[in-house]
Amino acid sequence: MGAKFAVTGGRESWVRVLLTAVGVGLGVALLLLTTAIPSALASRHDRESARNDMTFSPAVKKKSDRTLLIGSADTTFRALDVRGRLLQPEGARAPLPPGVTKFPAVGEMAVSPDLARLLKSDEGKLLRERLPYRITGTVGDAGLIGPHELAYYAGSKDLSATSRTTGRIERIDSFGSKNQSEAMDPVLLLLVLIVFVVLLMPVGVFIAAAVRFGGERRDRRLAALRLVGADGRMTRRIAAGEALAGALVGLVLGAGFFLIGRQLAGLITLFEVSVFPSDLNPTPALAALIAVAVPAAAVAVTLFALRGVVIEPLGVVRTAKPPRRRLWWRLLLPVGGLAMLFPMIGQGRDNGDFNQYLVSGGVILLLVGVTALLPWVVESVVARLNSGGVAWQLAVRRLQLSSGTAARMVNGIAVAVAGAIALQMLFAGVEGDYTKDSGKDLSRAQMQVTVPSDVPLGDAARQFTQTKGVRHATSLSWGSLGEKRKDPDLSTDVTVGDCASLREVATLPTCHDGDVFAVRHSEYDGNTAALSRAGRTLWFDPSYDGSFKGREVVWTVPQDVRKAESREDPTGYKRGGILITPGALPAKAAPTVTGQIFLSLDQSVPDVRDHVRNTAAKLDPMADPMTWMASEQSRRFDSIRTGLFVGAACVLVLIGASLLVSQLEQLRERKKLLSALVAFGTRRRTLSLSVLWQTAIPIALGLLLASAVGLALGTVLLKMTATSVTVDWASVLTMAGIGAGVVLLVTLLSLPPLLRLMRPDGLRTE
Template sequence: MSPHQWSRDLAMGVRFAVTGGREGWIRMTLTAVGVGLGVALLLLCSAMPNVFASRAKVSDARFANVWSQAVPPRADNTLLVAAADTTWHDDGIMGRLVEPEGAQAPLPPGLGRFPAQGEMVVSPALKDLLESDDAKLLRERLPYRITGTIGESGLIGPHELVYYAGTSGMEPTPDKVARLTEYGIPDTKPEKPDPVLLLLTLVTFVVLLTPVVVFIAAAVRFGGERRDRRLAALRLVGSDSRMTRRIAAGEALAGALLGLVAGAGFFLLGRRQLGTGELLGVSVWPSHLDPAPVLAALVAVLVPVAAVLVTLLAMRGVVVEPLGVVRAAKQRPRRLWWRLLPSSAGLAMLYPMIDQGRKNGEFNQYLVIGGVLMLLIGITALLPWSVEAVVVRLGKGWLSWQLAVRRLQMSSATAARMVNGIAVAVAGAIALQMLFTGTQKYYTEDTGQDPSRVQMQVDFSDPEPLSGIEREFSGTKGVRAAVALAGAAYGDARRNPENVGSLTVGDCTALREIAVLPSCEEGDVFVMRAGSHSEGSVSASESALLRQGRGLYIDPSFDGPPGAGTSRGIEIPWTVPANVRTVDPRKDSLEDVNGVLATPGALPERARSALSSDGVYLRLDSSVPDAREYVRNVAARIDPLAKVFGWTATEEDAKYTAIRTGLFVGSAFVLALIGASLLVSQLEQLRDRRKLLSALVAFGTRRRTLGLSVLWQTALPVGLGLALATGVGVTLGTVLLKMIRTPVTVDWVGILTMTGVGAAVVGVVTLLSLPPLVRLMRPTGLRTE
């Protein structure tokens, strides 16, 4: 067959679709909407590389190594910057205090000028937040006058909360205040990717994209039955079967091309709307959502090609004769053996990587993508066989049940095609849920903190403890109790002592949070019992230092170059008092690093200048809604650079959390596509059965019976599809876990949740299709022009 004949027949099909009257336009519109939704999501995915690159570029451009030990000399091009991050409820706010030391100081990205002392430049989202009525406590915490907003080049998203405040009098200190000559991240050797995180990323992308491709393939077949009956007229005027199939492919091509245009429109509309919204704490600039040219071109080419190939493949099972379409005749049962091949091929691709683990190099990306894709695509091959094998054995029941079963027996392929996408999505979600559950332990660290004892901790930038600092917090609304601890070193000589130890200083209330004290008064000193389980317990040699009347020195000096840490101490003499008692540490001690405990009255007055703050620990009243915000306000008033954080039992790896958040965001878009596509498919099937429904109503069938029959027609394939998806999803999840040498655990609660979400989407679509169903069940639907 010559290319000219192909192009002529395809063009004829396009012409029939465009000039086919009202029915042709409705059919092509439905196809265009279904394809367009899928194309819009594919274009969104093709823009993800640019989104990640743009966000990383902004993040790197505004990087300031506040924790660097290297400090350049003061010059005309230096800037002092300190991190003053805070939190408002559950939203993090990036804050920086800046002090230019010369006219050539580097300007942070997105700023037109430096804010003066008492002023700040904020992101648009933070400005809106500060101007809202419920942000009174946040305005008290940031008592600066807003003089401008940060531009797009300094923000990773439109809803990011950022501010730069001007200050004066800062001095560069390690870990607190940095002196910069330029912004930006230094050129460093790229970090070797974690194989498991890379595997999670690859599987996530395949799982999110496969349902989209399945829906596009189903959308190009909308209105297939009506089209096939109409093509019978072409046989009467001399068209052969091959030419008829090519003309049908041309009609599908027209719908796909219109779907490309609609998809581009949906994408542009969604691109603009994404700039005004936020999903799971993630926001994106519309300018970042630029599809990669190569990927966009690939979508533009593959969608029409897929439409032609899918139509030609579907037409192989249909015989279009001059007097009608042979579709309703009894067909031989579908064969199972070849439908198992895609799943078997997927398992064969993944099998070589089983037991590779996390430390044996990266997983083969092509085998991972191919294996997961083939396993998921295998569902679309198995589901039609499963539906046919089950419905052929059904029959007896209510009238609505019999109508539904008979319809499914006549067109089980159509029902399976509608459910394919949801089954693929659920199977992928189950596999990912198993993979995330199995790998969570690798990326979750036990902090050793007990949130039931302490809810918040405040660490100040100035290591010198403030007298009575705990009282500042004890009187704060929402704080039930506050304790402050400080620490220092001691030795048996002024300089270069042979024996050294450490002590923790606090009042009796604070010391009781560390050890079991029989009694405590101001001036008491305690020693952790030697050989106790605590890491801070003293050794036998250290216990010998603490004999009554022994002369020691707090903060002794050590030889070393000037500026090398704290080599020059204050060297404060201290005589061990007579009332030293040995105590046991608490099992739930706040700190496990200091073996000697002392009240402030047991130390010389000068020793307070040698102490360094270990922080303030707070217990909160859970009945006060904004207790944490009141604490943050007090800490910011005392020290703008204070770090305030809540205690958590565990802490997750940031990259792992980012991948999981990306999965949730992508799943939200895919679920929206699933719902919209299912609704369009349901409406198309109802429209195709309009005359049949009207005839049944005209003969006295109750509308309730017909409505229940439509519900059964949806519920049966969905139930079979979800059962098949569960089996494939568990199989895929098991293989992925074995690839990383992780024990296989099946979270049935999570699996039931995934299947329940899929069933809920179908249920909502069915409810939305009931009003059109009622309108179609009118006797006037029998009218024919």
């Protein structure tokens, strides 16, 4: 009977069911999306493994009809990563890369759809200069980890694989690898667990709030049913049936929203992460759990809400002053949560994984404690608010009569903010463990380029100096010297450069081309003194295990070798060994040293880094200039943080949409009241301000409570990871500000329907 009332009760019932279904549907869609994330990540990982081509194996495969020479030509365009590979098949049965139907000829390339669009656009002009190949094919989905990945495969004829090129140029006979990923440390696992709990809790809160839409009108209808003979238990079952109907329609809408969002996901890139719609497949068991849990929760919440409502034949005994809410049982939830987390305090990352059940349960209880405490806080505060303007008094009186409704609307925001503050504290606290100083001196250089051995270093330096935006280029070459041709017992570094460049790595006396210096007081100064004695015979690039056999070049330390004091080079390393100016380097030894160019840039020049990359690509198509950063962060830590940002963006959209639905439902409930106030002469501006105050007061109290709970949870989590407790107040205020901003935006969006409701003709009835 309750379900029938919900779907056949006319326009009023349909509007109520639709509001409930939209609120539930938004939550269900996000839950389904969450259950599909593991599937999407697994699909991305599988495609990445299937196309893996860099083995980093020192052993070079023999050339055959089945082998392929492949070179890594990755690059970066502005902030976008571009995956590039050069292909040179050595036989008719050479393996094709996934997603490619045929090998591109020399000077041709197959590109991903997004890279093709970028290269054809005006924005991609600089990148086209770097990729001077003709587009003849498209890389299919099987060769991409995401629909918006930038990738290309180009044909080449100049590749050669040796033990020195492994990881850059390799000979392979198949694509794909089955390398096992290393285990994640306990703190990162804890971060992942907390991220999922914190992102999903607001969803559950919103679903619970959505099934209570239209509660006051429903109770008045139930009173009419009592008048015609229904008893109390029957009315509760009817109410449960109505809620169940709304939840079931919400499940259908949620599935529809998910399918729409699934298709839209293929069009969106968030924080450089994109997924194919086909990858977003919810886990069947979890999807079935959602299908059962949501309707069951709707019934449970409805029965729980009716526990304090007396539905009598002549009315609903709720318009009288309700009894004051009790505090003691509400405090049990956060206290219980802290009790579950307490055994893991001080565990850190050295005592095994954190108990996932205690962690999940403890965090859930703490966040649920926010939803339990907030109605009590709102009721206690608004009971003491009285004097003020007309708009203020209208708002306060409304809150005094129905503080629970106001608190329910704010609960989701409060839970999200509390979780966000705790997560921000945890991320900030452990970030230092996963971030290290790169040691590079960004005041001396901002980019570094490796120059191929077949390119004269001086010529390369001149080309970079002439590049737009480059202020200065420092060119140095590095290699090694040993006292024997093969397997030397003593070895040291050798650095080759002109006098100006050598002064970047050592403090020199007077210097001229042809000079040689032995460096003292370097970071590792073990063998330099013994090997730099005048007249000693040394070997450039000595062979170890025969890997460099045939490249060794004999050299005698000159009689006029001089001393120099080491200083930190631009990379932050105090280099030792022997310094040689170009005039003292044997011609045969030039190929044994690796050239590096350090570039000082004019940061005000637009796209200066891409100009440098274009110059590097002209020297070597596989060049990938390194952009220096002050710090380096763990890729896993960075991935988890990116996942949090993506999830938080989705939850914020849900929060905003659900709040808007809730606000519209509240206005619909008060339609006649608003019309009566307008008919009595109340100004629309006053009513609009009263609605704003009705939202602002609960949200202010909710954010204060959320901040307190978030700080407490963040403190406990930091103590669990054995990290010193510090509070980044700027982040706390930012999280609270974002929550307040969402509510303010929703309130502004609800003003147009509010103005339509504020008409005297809203008093008409039948």
